[in-house]
Structures are given as C-alpha cells and as structure tokens.
Amino acid sequence: MRNNRIVTWAVITVTALTYTGCSVPVLVHKTENKTVPVSYNNSQESANTGKVSWKTFFKDPYLNVLIDSALNNNQELNITMQEIEISRNEIQARKGEYLPFVGLGGGAGVEKRGRYTNIGASEATTDIKPGKETPEFLPDFRVNAFAHWEVDIWHKLRNAKKAALTRYLSSVEGKNFMTTNLISEIANSYYELLALDNQLEILQKNIEIQSNALRIVKMEKEATRVTELAVTRFQAQVLHTQNLQYDIQQRIVETENRINFLIGRYPQPIQRDHQTFEKLVPDLMQAGIPSQLLENRPDVRQAELDLSAAKLDVTVAKANFYPSLAISASVGLQAFNPVFLTRLPESLIASLIGDMAGPLINKNAIRAAYANANARQIQAVYNYERTILNAYIEVQNQLSKISNLEKSYDTKSREVQALSTSITISNRLFSSARADYMEVLLTQRDALESRFDLIETKMQQMNATVNIYRALGGGWN
Known part of the structure; x- marks a missing residue:
C-alpha cells in the first residue's frame, strides 16, 4: 500500500513538471535569405581570383616580405588569436557541463x-x-x-556546447577576415609609397628644369628681352615646386610608419624599388559568380556561424521551460x-x-531569456543578409572602378604625352620671342599636374586590384 502511494505521488510529480513545459511562449521567427544575383554584369565565368594565395597574387618580393612579417607580428591579429583560444576553452567548459x-x-x-x-x-x-x-x-x-x-534529456547542455563550438569557428573566420583586411591595407599602403616616391622624383626633375628656365630668363632680362616681372614669376614657380616636395616627403614618412605599425615594429625605412611602379600592370581579375562569396568571404561565413549559434541559443533558452x-x-x-x-x-x-x-510559477525570467535569445537570433539573420549584400556591392563597385580607371589611365597617358610636347614647343617659342612667358609657366604647371594625376591613377588601379581581391575573399588562405 505504501509503495502504491509512492508511485502515485511520483506520477503526479512527473505529470506536473511535464505540464510546466507546455506553456512555452510563441515568438515570431525569421528565416535568412541567402539569394544572391546569378552573375556580375551578366558574366558567367567560374574562375575566381579570390581563391588564389596572396603569395601568388602579389609578385613584388619586398611587398611579400612585409605581408609575411605582419602576419606574424601584428598586435591586433595576435589579440584575435587569443580570443580564438578563449573560444576554444569555452567549448571544454560547455562539454564538461553535460558529463558526470x-x-x-x-x-x-x-x-x-x-x-x-x-x-x-x-x-x-x-x-x-x-x-x-x-x-x-x-x-x-x-x-x-x-x-x-x-x-541532458532536452539536449540543453549539448546544444550549449554546440553553440560554443560554432562561436569558436566564428572567431576563426573573424581572424581570417582580419587577415584579409591586414594584407590589403599593407598592399595599398605599399603602392601608395611607391607612387609618392615617383611623384617626388618627378618634382625633383621639374625643379631642375624650372631652375634652368629661370637662368635662361635671367639671361633674357640682361639682354633686355624680358622684364623683371618675368624673372620673379619664374622664380616663384621654382619656389612653389620646391615647397611641394616637403609635403610629399612628409607623406612618405607617414606612409612608411603606417606600414611599420601594421607590421608591429618601430619606425624604420621600408625596403622597396620605386622604379618598378611605372612598369606595374594591373592583373586581370576574375570575379567568378556571386554565390561563391558565401564560401570565399570570411565575414560572410562568420555571420552564418553567428546565426547558427544564435539559433542554438534559442533552443537552449526554450529547454529551460522543461523539467x-x-x-x-x-x-x-x-x-x-x-x-x-x-x-x-x-x-x-x-x-x-x-x-x-521544473519551473511552475513566476517564469518571467525564463520567458525574458527566451525572448532575448529569439531577438538576438533575428538580429543575426539581418546581420547575415546585410553582410552578403555588402560583399556583393563591394565586388560590383570594384569591378566598375577597374574598368573606369583603365580608360582614365589611357586618357591621362595621352594627356601627359601632349603636355610634354607642349613644354618643348613653348620653350622654343619663348626663346624666339613668339610666346609669352605666362604660356611657358602655365604649360609647365599643367604638365606637372598631369604627371601627378597619371601616377595617382596608376596607384588607384593597383589599389582597385587589391580591393577586389579582398572583396572576393582572397588573402586569408
């Protein structure tokens, strides 16, 4: 008789505890949309430059040494590595919770x-x-x-362990995305440094040319062929050009130190060969198809893993309603x-x-935790969709930029050639008194600006190839 009572009370207790899990709130859920356009500009090529190793993509040995050094010594990257270690330890902690x-x-x-x-x-x-x-x-x-x-009858602890494992994998993808950004930042700064070197060299050549022109004008004044005004205007032009070089020298120092900071070392000269800059030809970039971004881009994969972890958190929070x-x-x-x-x-x-x-009365804290987990899961859905959209737009923008810069560089090259010819003509006409000295000065100024613009365009071309390489997910592998 006593045993029957024990069994009866046990059945009542289990029934009551099971009933407590039946009142789980119904929340609004959101499913992620992974749909992307089928192509970039109606191109159906499947080859993708983003899958190429950075050691193969970048062919400058000086640049490769800088990148390799940064991947070993960059402080921010090393901080992220410790965050990965923390995530790995969290897996062990969650695993221990569902073991005796x-x-x-x-x-x-x-x-x-x-x-x-x-x-x-x-x-x-x-x-x-x-x-x-x-x-x-x-x-x-x-x-x-x-x-x-x-x-773990409701797999609450097991799902918590899976969520910790997913977040560990997410932290690894975060490190990969940081690696991609670090490589592209060093490469862009390196090409900027080469461009500044070439601009400084052009300035120094122009200072020499303008100084020679100033001596000729002084001789013309002594021969009473020009006035003092022409001499002072030529002299002002020389001083203006000399002043420009100090600004470029400062930018060189700052760019070198930016690279040194990314490498994790104190300021020192950056080894490079600026003579190769004008010979650089942007590589032919193959963007593949947009769906490859879901696999290649570390930030997209990180957002996807964060979403998976958020879904597991909802399952864990829901299990708290059950005994x-x-x-x-x-x-x-x-x-x-x-x-x-x-x-x-x-x-x-x-x-x-x-x-x-199991919970019976006053489940407010459990309901709030469940609602918060669901809200974070919806946030993760929006973040995942936003990351995919941003990745596609980045590639589309860089593809358009590469095309337009190629046309711009061709136009600038012809402009530089025309202005270089006009300098010779203006000097000859000025020497024969058939041109005003202002025409000579304006021609020299326009020629200098056009050469600067040509180098700037070349730098933008190289930066565009680096940026689309990053946008395609290249660099981390």
Whole structure:
C-alpha cells in the first residue's frame, strides 16, 4: 500500500513538471535569405581570383616580405588569436557541463549533541551497558566518492556546447577576415609609397628644369628681352615646386610608419624599388559568380556561424521551460573510530538520489531569456543578409572602378604625352620671342599636374586590384 502511494505521488510529480513545459511562449521567427544575383554584369565565368594565395597574387618580393612579417607580428591579429583560444576553452567548459562530475572527499570532526534534542534524548534513554554508552563528544571519520550528473534529456547542455563550438569557428573566420583586411591595407599602403616616391622624383626633375628656365630668363632680362616681372614669376614657380616636395616627403614618412605599425615594429625605412611602379600592370581579375562569396568571404561565413549559434541559443533558452533531471550518488566509509573504517559492511555508506525539478510559477525570467535569445537570433539573420549584400556591392563597385580607371589611365597617358610636347614647343617659342612667358609657366604647371594625376591613377588601379581581391575573399588562405 505504501509503495502504491509512492508511485502515485511520483506520477503526479512527473505529470506536473511535464505540464510546466507546455506553456512555452510563441515568438515570431525569421528565416535568412541567402539569394544572391546569378552573375556580375551578366558574366558567367567560374574562375575566381579570390581563391588564389596572396603569395601568388602579389609578385613584388619586398611587398611579400612585409605581408609575411605582419602576419606574424601584428598586435591586433595576435589579440584575435587569443580570443580564438578563449573560444576554444569555452567549448571544454560547455562539454564538461553535460558529463558526470565525480569527486573524492574525506573529513574528520567531533560532535556533541544537546541533551534536550531529539537525538540527544534518544541516546540518553537507550539501555546501554556501563562503559558502552555513546561518548558525549563523538568523533566522526569519513572517506567517500561522490558523483553528480544532470541528465541532458532536452539536449540543453549539448546544444550549449554546440553553440560554443560554432562561436569558436566564428572567431576563426573573424581572424581570417582580419587577415584579409591586414594584407590589403599593407598592399595599398605599399603602392601608395611607391607612387609618392615617383611623384617626388618627378618634382625633383621639374625643379631642375624650372631652375634652368629661370637662368635662361635671367639671361633674357640682361639682354633686355624680358622684364623683371618675368624673372620673379619664374622664380616663384621654382619656389612653389620646391615647397611641394616637403609635403610629399612628409607623406612618405607617414606612409612608411603606417606600414611599420601594421607590421608591429618601430619606425624604420621600408625596403622597396620605386622604379618598378611605372612598369606595374594591373592583373586581370576574375570575379567568378556571386554565390561563391558565401564560401570565399570570411565575414560572410562568420555571420552564418553567428546565426547558427544564435539559433542554438534559442533552443537552449526554450529547454529551460522543461523539467531537469539530476542524479547524485555517493559511496564511502564512515565511523567514529579510524580503526573501524576497514570493517565492512558495517562502516559502508552509500546513497543514490534522483531529483527532477521544473519551473511552475513566476517564469518571467525564463520567458525574458527566451525572448532575448529569439531577438538576438533575428538580429543575426539581418546581420547575415546585410553582410552578403555588402560583399556583393563591394565586388560590383570594384569591378566598375577597374574598368573606369583603365580608360582614365589611357586618357591621362595621352594627356601627359601632349603636355610634354607642349613644354618643348613653348620653350622654343619663348626663346624666339613668339610666346609669352605666362604660356611657358602655365604649360609647365599643367604638365606637372598631369604627371601627378597619371601616377595617382596608376596607384588607384593597383589599389582597385587589391580591393577586389579582398572583396572576393582572397588573402586569408
């Protein structure tokens, strides 16, 4: 009869605890949209430059040395590596939560029961032979092994471990995306440095040409063929050009130090060969198809993994509405005298307890945690879709930029050629008094600006190839 009552109460308890899980709030969910356009500008080529290793993509040996050094010494990248280590340790922590916890313990003490307590009164009234009564101060010695295990019946702990693993993989993709950005930043700065070197060289050649022109004008003044005004205007032009070189020299220093900072070292000269800049020809970039961005871009894969982890968090939060089952067990030896610990089975102690508990009233905290997990999952959906959209637009912009810069460079080259010819013509006409000195000055100024613009366009071309390489997901592999 007593056993029937125990079974009845157990059934009632389990039924009540199971019922508590039936009132899970219904929330609005959102499914991610992975649809992307089928092509870039109606191109169906499948070859993708983003899959090429950076050591193959960049052919300048000086640049490759800088990139390799940065990948080893960049402080921000090394900080991210430690974040990956933290994520890896979090997996072990989550894994340990759904495995049984086993421990070994022992203890010793002494206890005195009060005379007017339940146990004290019972001991005093017990009929024990003289000399055999319980001591007033009773020692206690114990050695035991114990275990505790929360049975993961709803896969709450297992899903939490999966979420930690997913976030670890996400942190790895974050490191890959940082690697891609670091490589592109160093390459862009390196090409900017080469462009500045060439602009400085052009300035120095122009200073020499303008100084020679100034000497000729002074000779013309002595021959009374020109006035003092022409001399001062030519002199001002020389001073203006000389002043420009100081600005470029400062930009060179700052660009070198930007590269040094990315490499993680104190300022020092950057090894390079600026003579190769004019010979650089932008590589033919193959963008492949947009769907490859889902595989190639580390930031897209990171956003996808973050979304997967957020979905698992919702499942974990939902499991909190259901009852949990915990099992505790203990086995050991206990006696009031250490000598008796070896006497079996009298000194043997053991216990086995099953504990089931679940929320019944006032679930506000659980509901709030569930709603927050769902809201973060919706945020992750929007972030994933935004990341894909941004990746596609970046590639589209760079493809258009490469095309327009190619046309611009061709036009600028012809402009430089025409202005270089006009300098010779203007000097000849000025020498024969058939042209005004202002025509000579304006021609020299226009020619200098056009050469600067040509170098700037070349730099933008090289930067565009670097940027589309990054946009396609290249550099991290």
